[in-house]
Amino acid sequence: MIELINMNAGYDGKEILHDINMRFEPGKxxxxxxxxxxxxxxxxxxxxxxxxxxxxRILVDGKEITEYSSKELAKRVAYLxxxxxxxxxxxxxxxxxxxxxxxxxxxxxxxxxxxxxxKALAWVGLSHLEEENVNRLSGGMQQKVYLAMALAQDAETIxxxxxxxxxxxxxxxxxxxxxxxLASEGKAVVMILHDLPQALRTVxxxxxxxxxxxxxxxxxxxxxxxxxxEEVFGVKIQHMDxxxxxxxxxxx
Amino acid sequence: MKNSLNCSGRSRKKTNIIxxxxxxxxVAAILLSLCLGSAKLSLTDVWQAVTEGAxxxxxxxxxxxxxxxxxxxxxxxxxxxxxSGAIIQNVLTNHLASPGIIGVxxxxxxxxxxxxxxxxxxxxxxxxxxxxxxxxxxxxxAVTAQKVGASRTTVILGGVAVNxxxxxxxxxxxxxxxxxxxxxxxxxxxGFSAVAYTRLIxxxxxxxxxxxxxxxxxxxxxxxxxxxxxxxxxxxxVKKMRTVFLALAAMLAGASVSxxxxxxxxxxxxxxxxRKLIGSESRKLIPVCVLCGAAFITICDLTARxxxxxYEIPVGILLSLIGGPFFIFxxxxxxxxx
Numbered sequence: 001m002i003e004l005i006n007m008n009a010g011y012d013g014k015e016i017l018h019d020i021n022m023r024f025e026p027g028k029x030x031x032x033x034x035x036x037x038x039x040x041x042x043x044x045x046x047x048x049x050x051x052x053x054x055x056x057r058i059l060v061d062g063k064e065i066t067e068y069s070s071k072e073l074a075k076r077v078a079y080l081x082x083x084x085x086x087x088x089x090x091x092x093x094x095x096x097x098x099x100x101x102x103x104x105x106x107x108x109x110x111x112x113x114x115x116x117x118x119k120a121l122a123w124v125g126l127s128h129l130e131e132e133n134v135n136r137l138s139g140g141m142q143q144k145v146y147l148a149m150a151l152a153q154d155a156e157t158i159x160x161x162x163x164x165x166x167x168x169x170x171x172x173x174x175x176x177x178x179x180x181x182l183a184s185e186g187k188a189v190v191m192i193l194h195d196l197p198q199a200l201r202t203v204x205x206x207x208x209x210x211x212x213x214x215x216x217x218x219x220x221x222x223x224x225x226x227x228x229x230e231e232v233f234g235v236k237i238q239h240m241d242x243x244x245x246x247x248x249x250x251x252x
Numbered sequence: 253m254k255n256s257l258n259c260s261g262r263s264r265k266k267t268n269i270i271x272x273x274x275x276x277x278x279v280a281a282i283l284l285s286l287c288l289g290s291a292k293l294s295l296t297d298v299w300q301a302v303t304e305g306a307x308x309x310x311x312x313x314x315x316x317x318x319x320x321x322x323x324x325x326x327x328x329x330x331x332x333x334x335x336s337g338a339i340i341q342n343v344l345t346n347h348l349a350s351p352g353i354i355g356v357x358x359x360x361x362x363x364x365x366x367x368x369x370x371x372x373x374x375x376x377x378x379x380x381x382x383x384x385x386x387x388x389x390x391x392x393x394a395v396t397a398q399k400v401g402a403s404r405t406t407v408i409l410g411g412v413a414v415n416x417x418x419x420x421x422x423x424x425x426x427x428x429x430x431x432x433x434x435x436x437x438x439x440x441x442x443g444f445s446a447v448a449y450t451r452l453i454x455x456x457x458x459x460x461x462x463x464x465x466x467x468x469x470x471x472x473x474x475x476x477x478x479x480x481x482x483x484x485x486x487x488x489x490v491k492k493m494r495t496v497f498l499a500l501a502a503m504l505a506g507a508s509v510s511x512x513x514x515x516x517x518x519x520x521x522x523x524x525x526x527r528k529l530i531g532s533e534s535r536k537l538i539p540v541c542v543l544c545g546a547a548f549i550t551i552c553d554l555t556a557r558x559x560x561x562x563y564e565i566p567v568g569i570l571l572s573l574i575g576g577p578f579f580i581f582x583x584x585x586x587x588x589x590x
Contacts, residue, residue, distance in 0.1 A: 050484045074487025081481035085345060088532040089474075100475050101487035107468060133531075146482075153486070 098152025334545025337519025354411025359389025442568025517575020
């Protein structure tokens with residue numbers, strides 16, 4: 001479990017996030033939403049120590065993140081960044097990079113690592129493509145390969161920065177289903193999302209950020225009732241209750 | 253289960269064909285380089301020289317004092333510069349980067365020129381200075397790129413600026429101290445005609461050590477090539493490893509430059525050819541770069557030596573003639589992909 005306590009973070013000496021208090025619990029999907037530049041990605045980067053936090057505390061399983069080595073932290077927190085490079089390697093080799101934190105002497109991936117990588121590929125439904133070059137896959141497939149790589153890390157918490165960007169609607173929905181499946185298996189899933197209706201419909205908990213502060217946090221219905229989304233984004237949000245659950249619609 | 257299971261059966265078969273084929277090419281190039289030149293040696297002459305030493309007559313002396321150091325120099329410089337290029341391209345995640353283009357060679361060249369100006373001419377002094385100059389140049393480019401959050405293209409442009417600045421300093425020294433200019437004339441063009449064991453041995457030790465260390469860090473290099481954010485998320489201490497890799501690249505390029513001079517484009521061309529042949533996985537790419545680099549430089553040197561007999565053009569000129577158009581080709585291909 002990850003806890004942020006009075007955390008301030010930023011980069012290049014500039015403080016972007018102020019006094020952040022959050023908790024990402026196993027079995028739950030949390031969405032971070034907010035306008036561009038409000039510090040959502042900075043928050044993830046502070047947790048994985050790309051841009052170390054300035055003050056406050058970040059606890060992973062009750063221990064300060066600074067007490068973990070890079071590899072030990074990667075065994076507990078997997079991170080899918082927003083911008084991703086697409087290497088010229090096979091899908092299985094790519095997913096095996098997810099086992100990097102477990103690599104020890106003689107510096108070769110073990111049979112167990114290969115099995116875990118194959119399981120992760122099966123989990124995202126890409127077993128049949130393990131020999132294919134990542135370069136030759138569609139954007140949606142590449143996204144799934146990255147997700148499989150994160151799954152191969154076998155971490156309790158998975159941070160995904162805008163995982164649905166560039167995906168068509170079908171792949172977006174499939175990815176959200178995968179997130180639900182992960183949470184049902186006890187993982188803490190944290191996603192930065194821009195699609196408000198999708199976020200409100202899918203996740204268990206929402207943190208709304210604006211200008212580096214948490215404006216409101218709660219379950220999707222609490223967030224909807226608070227009216228803060230209209231205030232932050234300047235849009236109207238309505239809901240419809242149907243047989244398949246509550247759906248949300250945004251309009252200007 | 254071996255790590256080779258990472259790759260598919262198809263890819264394994266490809267590796268099993270390409271690596272031995274390149275090894276054969278490399279051995280053939282080495283044998284030709286040992287035999288051909290202004291005086292031809294037969295394979296029997298070479299064998300006799302190997303078994304009987306330098307005292308076995310004219311052929312023995314040619315072999316031990318000219319052909320062998322020259323061929324070893326080609327192999328070491330080819331492997332060193334090619335692997336240095338592959339590392340730099342991975343770490344800067346830019347396939348247009350190479351030690352020649354971003355100023356690493358120029359940094360080593362400046363340091364060697366300064367060394368000559370102060371009269372420090374021992375093999376270890378030259379190799380050490382070349383390494384220090386290369387480290388300085390590569391760190392300058394990497395730190396600037398990191399500080400300003402430079403795009404992949406800006407990194408190259410920054411490197412070109414560093415290259416140009418360091419080359420200008422070298423030119424200034426050689427103009428102001430004409431003796432240094434004369435001493436380093438061959439060096440600035442790049443070539444193997446005057447290579448001697450005194451410079452080759454220290455550089456060879458550095459290159460071999462750096463290649464062995466790089467081979468043990470192939471997984472780190474692959475993870476690094478996924479970009480800083482992904483690599484950090486996978487558990488790689490990115491800042492520390494970037495410094496380690498750039499130091500290794502500088503060691504390889506600097507040591508190569510210390511005896512071969514300013515050979516351009518090897519670090520650009522060879523990694524591209526190697527990637528085309530074997531893909532991007534470092535565990536395969538690095539050995540293929542070693543073989544390709546060694547074969548490529550040896551063949552280029554052989555061509556420069558015998559194509560215009562009785563004259564010999566410095567191999568650096570030949571490499572620039574090949575490398576310039578190759579770089580333009582890469583730029584055009586990149587533009588098409590964009």
